[in-house]
Amino acid sequence: MGDKSDVRYPVGVPSLFRRKATDISSESVETASRRGSVNSTAPAPGRPTAAGAPAKAYTPKKGKTTPKRREAQGRRVEPPPANRREAFRRMRQKAKEERAETRAGMLAGKEEFLNNRDKGEERALIRDIVDSRRNVGTWIFGILLVVVFGSQKFMPKPVVIATNFVFPATLIAVGVDFALIARKIKTMVLDRYPKTTTKMFANYRYAWLRSTSFRFIRLPAPRVKLGDKI
Numbered sequence: 001m002g003d004k005s006d007v008r009y010p011v012g013v014p015s016l017f018r019r020k021a022t023d024i025s026s027e028s029v030e031t032a033s034r035r036g037s038v039n040s041t042a043p044a045p046g047r048p049t050a051a052g053a054p055a056k057a058y059t060p061k062k063g064k065t066t067p068k069r070r071e072a073q074g075r076r077v078e079p080p081p082a083n084r085r086e087a088f089r090r091m092r093q094k095a096k097e098e099r100a101e102t103r104a105g106m107l108a109g110k111e112e113f114l115n116n117r118d119k120g121e122e123r124a125l126i127r128d129i130v131d132s133r134r135n136v137g138t139w140i141f142g143i144l145l146v147v148v149f150g151s152q153k154f155m156p157k158p159v160v161i162a163t164n165f166v167f168p169a170t171l172i173a174v175g176v177d178f179a180l181i182a183r184k185i186k187t188m189v190l191d192r193y194p195k196t197t198t199k200m201f202a203n204y205r206y207a208w209l210r211s212t213s214f215r216f217i218r219l220p221a222p223r224v225k226l227g228d229k230i
Contacts, residue, residue: 109220117206118220122189122198126207128230129184131222135211136170136177143170181207188230 081087105113109124117123143166149155150163182204189196189203210218224230 106219107221109223114220120198122193122196122203123206125189125192125230126185126203127210127218127220127222128224128228129188130181130207130210131215131218132224132226132228132230133181134226135181136173137208137212138214140170140174140212178208178211181211 081090102113106115106118111119118127147163147167147170150159150166152160185203185207186200189198189200215222
């Protein structure tokens with residue numbers, strides 16, 4: 001027996017793994033026809049189909065423009081605090097900003113920042129009525145302080161006698177003045193808000209508390225000037 005590397009096949013023997021030229025040509029024609037049929041029926045990418053449903057490659061619009069790089073960087077989340085001291089500092093800063101925002105909202109009379117007793121159109125009207133006039137009750141505590149100081153034993157007798165008359169006169173003046181305020185509140189509230197559900201006694205008490213406080217410390221801050229017509 002000779003070496004296997006010396007074995008030679010005749011030239012005319014065909015290869016068992018080689019395809020015929022006719023088979024390749026027929027397969028190419030069939031593949032081309034299939035591709036043509038698929039391309040003719042598939043919708044173009046980025047366009048909706050005839051039935052109205054979007055194709056797989058269709059991307060709907062977002063409805064808003066893409067934010068600029070500067071705007072996106074401004075909305076980045078703040079990194080977490082490095083330690084407890086930093087976290088505590090941030091908490092205090094946030095609480096301070098919230099208090100300042102709440103106070104500014106209360107001074108401006110914004111409804112979302114007001115207390116429950118200050119909310120409502122009726123209460124806003126009562127504040128305007130009280131703030132538009134000079135109230136005797138605003139000075140009642142100052143007058144009472146003068147009366148208490150003037151009635152001391154070390155004061156001269158005429159001063160003590162005068163203060164004894166000032167005290168009841170102040171109470172009468174405050175009562176008459178507040179009666180006028182209550183009458184005006186009842187008339188205007190029922191006239192402008194006939195279907196109001198607030199109780200008049202609660203409105204009178206609210207007006208009394210506001211009329212007996214100094215104008216510069218009232219919350220919400222007065223939005224009308226003295227003498228303005230309501």
